[in-house]
Amino acid sequence: MSDSQLTFTLATLLGAVGVWLLLPRGTARGWAAGAVLVAIALGLGASRMLRLEDWVADGVFFILAGVTVVAAVATISFRDPVLCAIWFGLSLLGTAGLFLFAGAQFLAVATVVVYAGAILVTFLFVLMLARPKGRATWNRSSWEPVVSAATGIVMVGVLSMTISDVLALRGETGRPIVEAAETAGDRAEGVLADQHVALVGAELFGRNLVAVEVAGTLLLAALVGAAVIVARPRSEAQEPPAAD
Amino acid sequence: MDPEIALLHNYLIVGAVLFGIGMIGFFSRRNMIVMFLCAEMMLQGVSLSLVAFGRFHNDFGGQMLVIFIIAVAACEAAIALAVVLMLYRRAGKLDVIVWQALREDNQPAFEEEALPEEPPAEPWPSLSRAGLSPEILPEETDFRSRL
């Protein structure tokens, strides 16, 4: 077992225990330990990240990735669904930042507009109307937290080890990878060009025009569907049963 | 090492972690809306990977896919929200465990274990009616539920 695999295995184990402790289990005990464990696991993982161009880039990336991942962990570990949604929003902002950092400007703003701007607000509405504070049993407890955390983290571990194995260890020497990086062409003319939006638009309405039309139809169908599902005749309108 | 390879590596790992965390949340959380958020988080992890691959290969295909993911996620959100609302109207809960009707006939339902009762929330201050001693009825402790 190589050094990197050892690190990732350790991070996986610690992360699994940490996430299990953090998940709502009907009791608040051990969340601090869980947070520490998750932090250590993330740190171990971060130690295996590769260095980028310079320290500014490194710093920006680590801040963005850290915010994203920590917010994600917070999303699944807070009881109060409203707070979950807020943390999820933060995670989204982090993701948008990562998009921006990777040069996908349009995606970054589109993610914020669509998710943070529209979807999340709607969810907040529902949450606020439905049930305040994470006091209900279904917010306080989880379904099989041990199994879930173990499965998910094993998945992450397997994926990370594979990625690291392929890219970090063989990134120096592995011919296909190096060649792919070298033959990709001048990114400043492509995905990182100044005229980003124009290129995205050309691609979107050129090669993917049919897909755009299909997606538009899908959106319309979803709109109609949602309206039909939620609408109910006035005679049936009644107060929702009292929430416990 | 080529910084582009390093970037790809880092993004893929972050994407995988995001995907995994979303997955754990989807498995274990019982609030339907939180489950939905977790599903979206998984999509975000995938989107990150796609963008990174697109950048690595200097190709817009990855970004196009993410745009369509966003579109589909918006549809999904609309429908899911509608369904969740309907389910909430019918059960009065956002608990996903309520909805086990599709199990086999003679299978026992999943029973949630009894949780220890939490101490009741501190009653919020409210003004007493003029001339009366302030009396706080139990249902008045949570006046927001009537909004």
Added chain:
Amino acid sequence: MDTIKTLLILIPALPLAATLLTAVLGKRVLRRQSHWPTVLAIGLSCAASLVLVFQVQQGIHKAESEGPSPQVGYEKVVTLWTWAGVDGAYAYSTSEPARGFRIDVTLRADPLTAVMLAMVTLVSLLVAVYSIGYMHDDPGYWRFFSYIPLFVFSMTMLVSVSNFVLLYVFWEAVGLCSYLLIGFWFQKPAAAAAGKKAFLVNRIGDFGFALGLFLLWTTYGTLDFHDVKLAAGGEGTAATVVHHETEIVEDADQPGLVRAGVLGQTMLRDRALYVTGGVATAICLLLMLGACGKSAQFPLHVWLPDAMEGPTPVSALIHAATMVTAGVYMVTRCLPLFLASEVALQVVAAIGGFTALLAALTALTQTDLKRILAYSTISQLGYMFLGLGAVTLLSAAGAVAGMFHLFTHAFFKALLFLGAGSVMHAMGGVIDVRRFGGLRRLMPTTHWTFLFGCLALAGIVPFAGFWSKDLILAAVGEQAYSHALDPQTQRLYYLLYIAGLLTAFLTAFYTFRAFFLTFYGEERIPREAGHHAHESPRSMTVPLAILAVCALVVGAYFELTHGFAHFLEQAPPLAMIAAEQATAEAGAGLGQSAHQALSHWWVAVISSLIAAAGIALAALLYLGHPQRVERLTRTLDAGGLYRLSRGKFFFDEIYDLFVVRPLQAVASLSFLFDRTVIDRLVDGCGLMPKRIGAALRPLQNGMIQFYALAMVLGLLVLLGTLLTM
């Protein structure tokens, strides 16, 4: 589209349209007027058939005036569309290329078909008109009039298709109509049972027929009657058939241009392709089995008497004039095949003669008027087969005679049945001759027309039956004469000749027995008659009169002008024999026809005398004192003969004992085996997935999160396998 094609399509299409119209609109819209589409359609069909006869006649003349041609006889085939085509369906051996299987929907026009079409549509028209009066207050009026054109459609298709598969299809279709119409009053248990019986007995024959077809295809590689011209160099594939209409059999000598049909391959002059021996005999006997079923010949004749449970017009149309003659038609059509096997021909003749005698004996003592006529039908059909069996390579006289008898018989037997129906109608459904009598004053028209029919059936000069029956007897006698070198065969044909004569005597006797019992003697009317006891309405008597005229005229006209024989001999199966005969006569230069004419006259005289004797005996017994009959009955009964005849030779009982009972026993044994062994096995197999399902069922717990988890676990296993590999 030329005239013949139009006519060939119109003749079946009109009745089919009438069927659909009546079936759809009959119950609610047409009701009491349901007969109109039927009568109109069949009338037009009939007219078209007559036109077709003249068209064929013209075609023959045209061919004759054009001088000698390689074509034998006259036929015109119209291909409508291809029903099915499979390339390379079957190969005999590895050395030969596999041949295709192909069914074209083809209609044909030749003298045989034309005669059958004309006869069928004409009789159908008269019967349909008759039915208007006969069925007038039946609740199933519209149903009746939707079945009748369906039958006409099937029957016209049966005689005009040019392919064995289609022949089989419509063979079954007329069987279906027969079944539907026998059981028309399905509320009556007897009618339902009779329908079932007819259906089952016919199945036996049809099974043989089907086997015969399979054997035909494996032997000849085609099921078309006619030859098909192909594109040059092509071999039997669907794509290479280029023509749609053909004046046939021109280039039979040039392989690759013609794919010979079944009957074309067996053409007498093309000896190289001639199949003989066991295969030919087997094919012919199987086909004959089919014909026996449909035409009610021994041993499958038992269904026809019971079929009289159906409405009388149906008996007249289907079970006397048309459908039951399908077997005769089929054997005639297949004569080139039968000529390949002498045994088969002898079997046909033997079955025909035996059935004729047996049925005549049975008819002697029956008391049910319609059953008497039914046995008479069986007997007359036997005559026809006897005639067909008397065909040789050198003489088609027997076949022509058989077909002629078929033609004349259709008219007078339909007449007799309709007359019986008229009596039955007047007697309020009573048909037992012992319960009524002396009706000649009450129903004069029926009386006179019935008399005409009886005379025709008995074979009295100059009525139709006389001419055709004599031709058959003459042909059989000649056959016996011509086999002078083969004593065994000669003995067989002499026996059959004597049986024929005996049958003629018996026919005359039982026919007039029934006639005298019904119309003479003291006037007796059963209670059931009620207000019906009077002459039938115009719609019933007019067809009777027409048929009576036909019964008087058709035989004499066609025989004296030789029109029928000349016309029919141009049909390909018979034309082949005629051509062969001409060649042989030219070679031998003998005056065979002189002998033929002489024996013909002798037979005519003898049979007339015998028939007159039969009538005289009947008059002696039944116009005189009833005690004479009783005495005679007692005398015969002492020897058991009377009981035997009365009990229809106990065929039903024998079949019951030897066929039905053993089958039932085997069936119950099989049932037991199925229940105890096979069902248990199946149950056991069924239990296995149930158990496995029960073991896996907890997985289906309705929790969406569990499902997602299961998916991911599966994915992890897959990933792990991939990574460790």
Added chain:
Amino acid sequence: MLLLPITIEALIKIGLLIACLMGGTSYLVLVERWIAAWIQDRRGPCRAGIPLTKIRLWGLGQPIADGVKFIFKEEFTPAHVDKFLYFLAPVIILTAALSVFAVIPFGSVLPFDFAGVYDAVAQWAGAEPLPEYAPQPTRLVAAPGLDVGMIYVFAVGSIAVYGAILGGWSSNNKYSFFGGLRSSAQLISYELPLGLGILGVVLLSGSLRLDVIIGQQAGSGVWNVLLQPLGFLVFFVAAFAESGRLPFDLVEAEQELVAGYHTEYSGMKLMMYLVAEFLHMIAAAFLMVILFFGGWHLWGLTGSGEEVTWLEAILRIVVLLGKIMGVILFFMIARWSWPRFRFDQLMSLAWKVMLPLGLVNVVAVAAWVEYGDRLAGWVGVPETAAMAVCGWILLIACWLVVTVSIPSTYDNRPLRVPATRGGQREGAPTP
């Protein structure tokens, strides 16, 4: 290592921006009060001057005094609030309001290469020289490389909703909650016409970058407001609504909701909310000027190219600020001139009037971009003139259609005769 000077340059610009915006905001408050006083025919703040002296300076010290007061006021936190969100909400809204200015140019360019200056300083300090690069003038935008400027404004604007809705909800107060709900509904609704109004401009200039949009107007010398007045109308109304000023201030309608979503706030947190509101207004003014009024461009004064002298650069900033000041003054005067909408009227205006008008504008501009030059060539007039004529005709036509087709139910006047039986109204006002 070009990243470092760029980062430093950006940080300097950000610092400058924040300082100016904060200072500007406080003085805008003073201006608003003066205008309110002027309209109401009274004297506004005029006493606060230099502390501890008698020098009043026409009340110019008032903002400083206000600030001090806010800072020293007690941070009162009600017992029933959701603490975390209660503290978070004003931060979110202020951050969002400030973030908008990242892509908004506050001038044209300065004829001065920052990286070169940095290099000189660094070499003097003993560092290695920078690698070869092409010197370029300094752009007066905080984030000059962002190609999605306009959508970025949108995205950040949609985040601002959180501040209002979370503040309203976490305050645990009916009025606050209503305010939050209203705010989110209003902002989400008016984002659509806002976007449609912008879309026309973007279609015409072919870029989402604000400096390119200004450059296009400066280059042609024709401001967008002349070309597509309908788009301007839509954008103007939507921007008013987005910034939540009267007559669109239902979010904090004092007569109905006490103070809306910030009822329970006080001290610095309240100040954050108020500053954010002012920043929204300033951002709206900026966008309006940049998109429709040619940005820093003024005929015959500022020039129109990339090459500038110091004088021109400063003139451009002054012109831009002057225009913005004009728009803000209009905002302020409008506040005291119009009554507030009712909520259903607000929604009807957005969905039934502004959205269709915006669509009409977008379609018209798209058609013009596709076929306009041919049409102009066929008629034989300059393209810009033809477009301006078409645009104004469109505006007038739409105005007529809307005016005629608005149903009488939107008429706010009371019905003279109540409904009688049979559903017939006698003497109902004719529409």
